[in-house]
Amino acid sequence: MADTLRFLHHPASQPCRAARQFLVENDIPYQEEVVDITTDINETQAFRDQYNPTGQVPILVDGSFVVWENVAIARYLNEKFECPSHWFGATLEERARINQFLQWYAYTLRLGGGAFHWTIFAPMIYGADKDFSAERRKGYHVLYESMGVLENYWLAESDYLCGDVVTYADLVGFHELVSHDAGGIIPDRVWGKHPRIRAWFQRVAGRPASTEVSAWQYETVKKVLAGELTVEFKRRTAVLKGTEAYGGHNRGIPHLDEDDDYLAEVEG
């Protein structure tokens, strides 16, 4: 009998939710194992040696085979279970477009997660008395740049990011925005300037699997924002490595001490 797939994840993690939604959407049986990233368990050498040298989730374990990185996990599942071709493209051009999005997102939209991380998690990790405005500013910079590209390129002519059907690109893009939405990270004025993103976000949110996979994030962050829940972090390191990136591809990157009117321009 084949081993049951083990999926190591945390529901607060955007890449974990995307890969998990792929499992749910495709009715793939799996055993769920939540890795408590509020501790440093995933940073131990034993964890790194056994699963992933970066210490990050999501991780898929299929018997003796281990694969990490959400896109690699979804592609592995897609091939292994011969999932419907819309997820990763039926034609050469569809596949190229999806690949293009998944490369682009990893260096831009994904790093915009810093706007969420440094607003919601950082005070619980490092202490609410500290000033995270510089880190937040970096996160917002790359988030807003990415939203501009989503609005004016990826969603310019289609209902979904890579055409007129849902693909894995939509799942990763959606879950980045779920964190921002749950955390109230994107001001209403900025949502209002991105009507295509808003319509697309609602379209993907309407999928039953989206609700199932996002519920924990919305419920937990709502309690945190209402002051009803403080998550006890036993670690003193960021849970989103790489969030120090600043700027995407379209804007010059001013020194942190210099005036940057880009945020004011988007929010104004």
Ligand SMILES: N[C@@H](CCC(=O)N[C@@H](CS)C(=O)NCC(=O)O)C(=O)O
């Ligand atoms: N490039 C990875 C990123 C995964 C990632 O950022 N995981 C975070 C949670 S969102 C994590 O495991 N954080 C724990 C840590 O960094 O110690 C992917 O796309 O799968």
